[in-house]
Amino acid sequence: MRIVRSPRAMQRLSLQWKREGKVTALVPTMGALHAGHRALLRAARRRADKVVASLFVNPAQFGPSEDLAKYPRSFAADCALCRAEGADVVFAPDAAQMYPPGSSTWVIEEALSKPLCGAQRPGHFRGVCTVVAKLFMLCQPALAFFGMKDAQQALVIARMVRDLNMPVRIVACPTVRERDGLALSSRNAYLGAAERRHAPLIREAIAGAARRLGRGEGAAQVQRRLHAALAMIPGARVDYAAIVDADTLSPPSPRRTGGALLIAVAVFLGAARLIDNERVAYR
Amino acid sequence: MRIVRSPRAMQRLSLQWKREGKVTALVPTMGALHAGHRALLRAARRRADKVVASLFVNPAQFGPSEDLAKYPRSFAADCALCRAEGADVVFAPDAAQMYPPGSSTWVIEEALSKPLCGAQRPGHFRGVCTVVAKLFMLCQPALAFFGMKDAQQALVIARMVRDLNMPVRIVACPTVRERDGLALSSRNAYLGAAERRHAPLIREAIAGAARRLGRGEGAAQVQRRLHAALAMIPGARVDYAAIVDADTLSPPSPRRTGGALLIAVAVFLGAARLIDNERVAYR
Numbered sequence: 275m276r277i278v279r280s281p282r283a284m285q286r287l288s289l290q291w292k293r294e295g296k297v298t299a300l301v302p303t304m305g306a307l308h309a310g311h312r313a314l315l316r317a318a319r320r321r322a323d324k325v326v327a328s329l330f331v332n333p334a335q336f337g338p339s340e341d342l343a344k345y346p347r348s349f350a351a352d353c354a355l356c357r358a359e360g361a362d363v364v365f366a367p368d369a370a371q372m373y374p375p376g377s378s379t380w381v382i383e384e385a386l387s388k389p390l391c392g393a394q395r396p397g398h399f400r401g402v403c404t405v406v407a408k409l410f411m412l413c414q415p416a417l418a419f420f421g422m423k424d425a426q427q428a429l430v431i432a433r434m435v436r437d438l439n440m441p442v443r444i445v446a447c448p449t450v451r452e453r454d455g456l457a458l459s460s461r462n463a464y465l466g467a468a469e470r471r472h473a474p475l476i477r478e479a480i481a482g483a484a485r486r487l488g489r490g491e492g493a494a495q496v497q498r499r500l501h502a503a504l505a506m507i508p509g510a511r512v513d514y515a516a517i518v519d520a521d522t523l524s525p526p527s528p529r530r531t532g533g534a535l536l537i538a539v540a541v542f543l544g545a546a547r548l549i550d551n552e553r554v555a556y557r
Numbered sequence: 558m559r560i561v562r563s564p565r566a567m568q569r570l571s572l573q574w575k576r577e578g579k580v581t582a583l584v585p586t587m588g589a590l591h592a593g594h595r596a597l598l599r600a601a602r603r604r605a606d607k608v609v610a611s612l613f614v615n616p617a618q619f620g621p622s623e624d625l626a627k628y629p630r631s632f633a634a635d636c637a638l639c640r641a642e643g644a645d646v647v648f649a650p651d652a653a654q655m656y657p658p659g660s661s662t663w664v665i666e667e668a669l670s671k672p673l674c675g676a677q678r679p680g681h682f683r684g685v686c687t688v689v690a691k692l693f694m695l696c697q698p699a700l701a702f703f704g705m706k707d708a709q710q711a712l713v714i715a716r717m718v719r720d721l722n723m724p725v726r727i728v729a730c731p732t733v734r735e736r737d738g739l740a741l742s743s744r745n746a747y748l749g750a751a752e753r754r755h756a757p758l759i760r761e762a763i764a765g766a767a768r769r770l771g772r773g774e775g776a777a778q779v780q781r782r783l784h785a786a787l788a789m790i791p792g793a794r795v796d797y798a799a800i801v802d803a804d805t806l807s808p809p810s811p812r813r814t815g816g817a818l819l820i821a822v823a824v825f826l827g828a829a830r831l832i833d834n835e836r837v838a839y840r
Contacts, residue, residue, distance in 0.1 A: 281722060285722065285724055289724060292575055292576065293575065293576065293578045295576045374719075376668070377720050378666055378667045378668035378669065378716060378720060379664065379665070379666045379667075379686070379716060379717045379720035379721055380664070380665050380666075380667065381662065381663070381664055381665075381721070382662070382663050382664075382665060383661055383662045384661045384662070384663065385659070385661035386661065403662070404721075407721055408720075408721055408722045411721055411722040411723050411724060412722050414724075433661060433662060434662045436657075437660050437661065437662035437691075438662055438664070438687075438690055438691055438694055439564060439568065439691045439694040439695050440694050441568055441572060441694060441697075
């Protein structure tokens with residue numbers, strides 16, 4: 275496995291693979307890898323000739339008061355995990371090379387980026403779209419793998435790829451969870467012991483909302499109960515708790531047939547902002 | 558020469574060429590081709606294995622009160638010119654395929670896009686960057702050719718390519734002129750006979766400003782005289798007349814050594830908005 279630091283060197287290699295007819299898969303990450311990333315790497319390994327894992331804590335997707343400085347970093351362990359999962363390259367550029375002085379170009383998505391995390395974290399998806407577009411140009415993947423824990427991110431990126439005609443297939447993989455239901459996230463490292471004990475209640479609240487929707491309760495009422503259930507978790511502050519159309523992220527359409535709803539939440543638990551979600555078929 | 562209408566078919570072809578190790582050149586145009594485009598096609602033909610000319614009147618780069626509906630169209634003649642210049646493909650998608658319903662992703666450049674045409678035509682460079690990014694994804698060029706008449710456009714696109722790490726080399730080719738000095742433009746077709754007679758005075762005013770700068774006159778004074786000279790052209794309305802740093806498009810730096818100034822103008826002459834420019838070395 276090669277560790278590539280230079281964007282130019284990464285692009286030279288990926289273009290060379292393309293000329294050789296190789297299919298490249300990209301697993302874009304911010305490092306601090308866990309079993310969720312491992313599942314993405316395994317899925318990538320099954321479907322591509324070359325697997326690139328990018329490790330880059332992207333400053334452009336953090337707000338000024340967010341956790342950029344303290345975001346967990348574990349480069350050696352991340353490389354070991356990538357090697358164990360058969361990655362061909364770890365691409366780990368530094369921020370100064372990714373955003374040289376005078377950088378002034380952004381990729382923005384203006385519909386799916388608006389609600390949920392987009393409403394709470396202005397500029398977040400602009401940073402995500404821009405860095406993913408850059409990683410796609412540098413790594414030239416035919417396939418790129420994202421986790422469904424970040425459901426809105428996967429939708430936004432799929433829309434960007436469609437709208438900009440990028441020759442990349444987006445593969446969204448199921449959320450990987452701890453045994454008690456907590457969705458894996460690098461930010462779980464921020465949880466204190468008591469917070470960690472309470473964190474699975476987020477998943478339980480979502481599961482409860484899913485059952486209510488399944489029984490035919492109205493989305494507005496289920497959303498109110500979901501919010502109340504989350505607010506009762508000790509130490510929790512609800513950032514949002516929403517039930518939306520799973521394709522458009524707009525308010526659910528009562529007349530919709532087919533498709534799905536998305537139950538999506540973001541909750542601060544101590545220093546950690548945790549997100550989770552579940553899709554439920556319209557009934 | 559093939560005429561390709563479908564974005565999907567264009568991308569399939571360009572990716573196939575890439576796998577075969579072919580170097581593709583793209584000449585992006587809005588059709589209504591003239592000798593300026595011909596020069597771009599010839600430059601492309603000399604440097605690439607495959608030459609694609611795109612013909613697409615991009616609605617996203619026109620403002621609501623601009624000339625989208627009446628922009629000149631001459632598809633058969635354009636194809637004949639491309640064939641004569643050895644293009645391999647004319648890519649001529651329709652707007653509904655390029656911007657399907659629900660398109661919500663844009664590429665924006667926020668520095669070089671601000672002054673000059675960017676100040677007068679809000680959203681113009683957003684439309685340009687977005688369509689050029691899409692054309693690059695669809696045509697997979699290693700080289701793309703732009704005319705220096707649109708000097709700001711060439712700079713904005715070069716910045717986009719740098720910032721988004723697109724594996725494309727931007728080649729800017731000299732402005733082609735009529736014998737009387739008028740820069741070739743598809744929009745010259747809008748000029749009435751009298752306007753056409755007066756149009757070369759734009760070029761003369763710029764040349765006068767270049768001589769003054771060469772003699773060491775201050776940029777601010779030269780800019781005022783340039784504006785006055787343009788305003789005296791019968792039937793003209795000056796949109797802007799500016800002397801800026803040729804790399805940053807910011808006000809000229811008195812302490813700058815090396816580099817160049819750009820004399821850039823936009824003038825309405827009847828129904829035509831004409832632009833022209835000249836680079837002059839700092840002295």
